[in-house]
Amino acid sequence: MRRKLAAGNWKMNGTRASLSEMAAMEGIAGDATDVLICPPATLIREAASAAKGVSIGGQDCHAEASGAHTGDLSAAMLADAGASHVILGHSERRADHDEHNEHVRAKCRAAWEAGLVAVVCVGETLDQREAQNTLDIIGGQLAGSIPDGATGLNLVVAYEPVWSIGTGKVPTVDQIGDVHDFMRARLERRFGAGVGRSVRLLYGGSVKASNAAEIFAVSNVDGALVGGASLKAADFVPIIEALNAAD
Numbered sequence: 001m002r003r004k005l006a007a008g009n010w011k012m013n014g015t016r017a018s019l020s021e022m023a024a025m026e027g028i029a030g031d032a033t034d035v036l037i038c039p040p041a042t043l044i045r046e047a048a049s050a051a052k053g054v055s056i057g058g059q060d061c062h063a064e065a066s067g068a069h070t071g072d073l074s075a076a077m078l079a080d081a082g083a084s085h086v087i088l089g090h091s092e093r094r095a096d097h098d099e100h101n102e103h104v105r106a107k108c109r110a111a112w113e114a115g116l117v118a119v120v121c122v123g124e125t126l127d128q129r130e131a132q133n134t135l136d137i138i139g140g141q142l143a144g145s146i147p148d149g150a151t152g153l154n155l156v157v158a159y160e161p162v163w164s165i166g167t168g169k170v171p172t173v174d175q176i177g178d179v180h181d182f183m184r185a186r187l188e189r190r191f192g193a194g195v196g197r198s199v200r201l202l203y204g205g206s207v208k209a210s211n212a213a214e215i216f217a218v219s220n221v222d223g224a225l226v227g228g229a230s231l232k233a234a235d236f237v238p239i240i241e242a243l244n245a246a247d
């Protein structure tokens, strides 16, 4: 049985004052639910030392362990600051920093070497969906972005349709289910049924308290990667509660 995961991606939002929001998100998770907050890197250390029952993650890492890469952070540095997870291949990184599958794959390897759980993001653009290429795109991103060696403990996959992020537009439950079933089948085919069935699959894109329950009822949805609605406890706590209540 996979544990459920409510993950918050704070993106480039939050200062030390925001940690009071994180404190208000603690103690909400049920027995079968995990909560992960990925604040900006500046807050990881303080968040990790303050957090109780909430895991802390980074939002990106470099593929190399150290070296002359001004402004970058290695996976080992994130781990040293107290992170246990790292988001990789988010569409905003793919778009803003020209990250491609091979970069994400190398970063994922680096994350695993540092002992971090990689939260690998995949998702189609609106053009790709309208051209009916969604599953091809997702299949290519899964194959290209995830290295060999995945397990249910070192990998989480987040399906985040680019057109749904921050837009208030959410795919239908059938569309979400089609992609999640497809991802599950691809992971089982590549890594074997045991591993493929144990990797948690999150949906991300305009998740809020009002749509969380119906999304969490979709097959192979094990939780959510939430952006805007993870910044305030008043928005994120009801999402965690909806996940607790999901079958």
Ligand SMILES: O=C(CO)COP(=O)(O)O
Residues within 6 Å of the ligand: 009, 090, 160, 164, 165, 166, 167, 168, 204, 205, 206, 207, 225, 226, 227, 228, 229
């Ligand atoms: O990108 C996302 C999470 O990584 C989703 O963002 P929103 O929840 O703000 O749409």
